[in-house]
Amino acid sequence: MKTTPTPSDPSWFERPSNIRKMIIALVIICTGLALADLFYTNPHPHFPIETSFAFQAWFGFVSFVVIVFLGRLLRVFVSRPEDYYESQEADHDSDR
Structure with missing residues (x-):
């Protein structure tokens, strides 16, 4: 008999x-993919840096970090106060 979770x-x-198991699995998979780079050579690199060890891994990580920090910087310009819409409704209601 099945019990339904509360x-x-x-x-x-x-x-x-x-x-914890998911984090360990992710670390093992990422390490394995980085080590697989030892057995793979890019036959047509566009730039010499592309031949460095685990280029795709560290380039992706650096790109992700840059995007996160650019997002935080963008937040300064596009964020509004928490009561932004409430204050507009209050101003609109007082006009009636």
Whole structure:
């Protein structure tokens, strides 16, 4: 007989033991892919730096970090106060 999980039960992805297993699996996979670069040579690199060890891995990581910091910088220009829409509604209601 199946029991239905109660809403207070954490899902498989929320259990700390499973989170640790996922992180370990991710590290193993990433390490394995970086080590696979030892056995692969790019036959047509466009730039000499592309032949360096694990170029795709570190280039992707650096690109991700740059995008995150650019997003934080963009937030300074496009963010609005928390009550931005509420203050506009209050001004609009007072005009009536």
